[in-house]
Amino acid sequence: MEEGAILSLPQKRYYRQRAHSNPIADHCFEYPSCPEEFDWTTLYPDIKSNAVEFADIGCGYGGFLVTLGKMFPDKYALGMEIRVKVSDYVMDRIKALRTLNPGSYGNIACIRTNAMKYLPNYFKKAQLSKMFFLYPDPHFKKAKHKWRIINNALLSEYAYVLRKGGLVYTITDVEDLHKWMVSHLEGHPLFERLTEEETKLDPITPKLYQSSEEGAKVVRNKGDHFVAIFRRV
Template sequence: MRKIRQHVNPLSAHFMRARAQPVARPPGLAPDCPVEVELGCADAEFSFARAAARPDMLMVGLDIREPCLARNRARAADEGLANLLFGYVNLNVDIDRVFAPASVDRFHLLFPDPWVKKSHHKRRVIEPALVASLAAQLRPGGELHVASDVFDVALEIMATVEDPALAPLGLVNLAGPWGFWRGNPFAEASRREQTTLRRQQRVWRMRYVRNDMAPATGK
């Protein structure tokens, strides 16, 4: 099986052209069913487990690596998961093209690449424009769920989301300002999270809810 590159440069010319497509809800799901999205899904272990546990919900995995998406689509078909879709996106370029405003119940951003080298920090995912786009696509009460195994990355994400300049977006930290959520509120875990916990390392988790309303149960 051909190996898929773990990292690509999202700032290269090939990826800077907006070409993401809207997600079309598959037949068989209620028009008002919950919608959850894994951003930068990679092998999508979290999405596969979540879709299998919640057949009434639309689960969407988005990634910039199209070979990865093709492999995930084939696996979803093999496993009969009609409620699991995969699509291309460069999060800092064309996420606005994928979902309508106020149509997503929960975004999951799980263990984004840390881009440790200082010269690569500009490739990191979370920036104010992306936070604004995600907030606009969340339904009232919808959630942005973020996890990282790198403290500096988690702290940078928290500083961006909780920047007072973004307060009008209405994203409220469920653990309190500058607080991390302890434990995994979901029954499912990504492959990266499973590896991190096996190594007895810490997962730095944040949960933000739009408009200070109670989130969905996460079950």
Template sequence: MGVKKNKKQKREDYRAAMKQDDVLTMPRKKFYRQRAHANPFSDHQLVYPPHPDQMDWSTLYPAYVAPEESQPEANPSATTTEEEETPVKVKKLTQDVEVADIGCGFGGLLIALAPVMPQTLVLGLEIRVSVTQFVEDRIKVLRRQNEESRAYQNVSVLRANTMKFLPNFFRQGQLSKIFICFPDPHFKARKHKQRIVSTTLNSEYAYAVRPGGIVYTITDVPDLHGWMVQHFEAHPMFERVGVEEQEGDPCVEIMRNATEEGKKVERNKGEKFVALFRRLEDPVF
């Protein structure tokens, strides 16, 4: 008689099975459960490049790796962590990542954007381990299911703490769009410093987003919506996009309906608050 497995063992066995190259069934969320939110100020033992030029994107977007003859030599100063000093050869891509979904959750927006932006590299950033693994497995299966059409090669996910390390991954003006969908509202006043939109973080978004680029926000919490609008409108490098232009942007409809949180709000007949902010041109001195 076999030993009965507990829930943790079942999850581990399921995830190990999902790593096989012949898996064509979509991952099931119940095997990737963890807490709804993570403390962004905690030490999560994350791996990150000290500079965007030292980030190796090849494992995330293998279909976009540049030919070998155009690859750079190993950079003796390149490291993957602050402690590690082994030289790293960074494989370059044929194009840069241009769209970031901050706090991508279970990847609904990423999957919906993939066919809408087939020539654009889209990256989901998620701090929770199990959720990141779910999105990674989901994308792998979709790629296998669409090998002939090569669909979903343009989307990927990365475990990262955006509040700490956004400039480590993206160069100045690299992004054309940032999505911030249903972020943790952190209702208590003492927790407001953990909100993903703030005076300091908005300056980092202004650094990463090119002039004319858009930051998309959506929430079902009126107070948080007001907070995000207030902080972006107060920032000198952003202006709010008008309602007519906002509603004419196809990404807005996708953002409203493709994410898991958006669907949950819809089921509960809640209201969704949307605001877009355009990155202004750099001032001339």
């Protein structure tokens, strides 16, 4: 940065990318062969012996990830995003937030990766306490339903990295996708749905609606929201 320049947050218009990405296609990713090989201090300089507990899968432009950082300053959260320009934006955003707010936002980070393929390469068994799937790609065509981030095979991986009592948060504005996610989670023996009362009492629930850029867009357009939270049993 030139001397005298004023640091500001990155602008999304310089990081625009198509909304959809084929998660089955081959992408160029670097990833550890196992969680023990990954150096978390490259993402969180002060993490020491702590571990990441929250995973925002398909974190988009990072709005909800930033909210998590503020809500849980003593917890470490990781955003995982497959789109290169979008993940670049989130990384630059976090870097700017850390510079503008010394001592804050050191507990959030983003990596570009394919969570459908490499989740166990980053997280140990029972490491996570919360996973978030906020406004995932609905992949409307039936032939592409196998690309949906919630399916039977992937749920077993999510159950592996989640500790007992850990929570899976889902929200979408597409009713068909909501029913799909609920039916698959309810059909899996290691997940049970929170009651309506439990869902309302969770302090994160109100943040699901507008913290993400996609959620804020749905609110502006007066669209519907469909929320479901499941517990790892």
